[in-house]
Amino acid sequence: MKKLSIIVPVYYNAENLLPLYNDLREKVFAKLTWNYELVLVDDGSKDASYSVMQELAKLDSKIVLVKLSRNFGEHAAILAGLSKCSGDCAVRKAADLQEPSEMILDMLEKYETGNKVVLATRADRDEPATQKALSSLYATIMQKIALPTMPKGGFDSFLIDRQIIDLLVDMQEKNTSLMGQVLWSGFQTATVPYTRRKRTIGTSRWTFSKKVKLALDSFYGFSSFPIKLVSGIGILTSFASVILLIVTLVHKCMGIITAEGYASLLIILLMGIGLIMLSLGVIGEYIWRIYDATRKRPPFIIDEQK
Structure with missing residues (x-):
């Protein structure tokens, strides 16, 4: 039986983890025809995130825990999860519950038709107009000067084949955008649109300075x-x-x-x-x-x- 790895980077998400697991169990695990594993990567959280992760691992043997020595950033945490996953393909899933879990099944369906990359593109988002504008501006600029295949509105989550997983892990690039690397790889790609929900649990640690760093890393990493x-x-x-x-x-x-x-x-x-x-x-x-x-x-x- 084929295996799906679900990679979840965790950073100050102690309150989100149990609701996230229950949501995945109800909307994804119960409907999957594939074998699966849930890889939780603690990116140097200073709250109770890792303790909650350990409790969840006791409940489900298919949960794999990875704890980083400090905060390296979300993209490094995703890469760490990819380096330890064992699936035929892997999907990145946010821990904040702003993405509908059922979109994983839609992405897997597109993957089974022959696409090695499936992007979860933001068709809309239940967030302030300024945040929408900045996100759209970033995606537009990247599309024009760095990555022509960047979807309108951008994307955060993706599903990739084992061939691309191994490629990304072998590259071991720093100060770069993992999403940019996925697009740069050039494999056959499909998209699954979704509406990004408003965050209801916890506080986002995705600060303005981190967004600026991502933009600079993307520009310098993929454009001259x-x-x-x-x-x-x-x-x-x-x-x-x-x-x-x-x-x-x-x-x-x-x-x-x-x-x-x-x-x-x-x-x-x-x-x-x-x-x-x-x-x-x-x-x-x-x-x-x-x-x-x-x-x-x-x-x-x-x-x-x-």
Whole structure:
């Protein structure tokens, strides 16, 4: 019998875990024709999440526990779960109950028709308009400059074949987007739309700074656009400088300029310094990623596994 692995990254989700397990048991496990395992990955939670995970494991022998030594981030936690799962395919499931559990069956159905990747795309979300706008903006920008196959509105959950699981685990990339890697792999892909629910239990730890980091990792990890943009600005600035130089020389020869232009000189200096700093910042982001990769530190460290 084929086996499905359900990977759930856990970070300060002590209150969600029992409702999540009951929801999965009722809406997924009871209807599955496949064998399955539920892989819970504690991403360095400081609440009672791991204790609840241990209690659930006593109730169900198909639950696999993975505890990371500290908080490495959600994508690293998912990767840790993928490295320990044994299924023919694996699906990422959020612990916050904002995704309908039954969509896993829909994703599995699409997988059985020959698709090696199935994305759970956000058709709508019961969340504030600002959050919707930011999410849509991120997906649109990624689609335009980095990953053309990014679905409109983006996605969080996915189902992938064992071939892709092994690929992602072998890559061991850091400072990257796991979702971007799934899209980058280029395998036959299907989508399952769903409405993201409003969170009713607990508080989200998906902070603005983490969202910004994900956006930067996605841009720098899958697009050369930032460095091309800086190069383009540099070329335009060079042309503008040459034109300004010619105009200045002509005016000087015609006697229009009788004194040094302090304001003009200051503006040019500030623009030049700003451009140099911007260029160094973009180049520095790429150099940091090269340096981080050469150190070969693992993207996650497993403390316990049961």
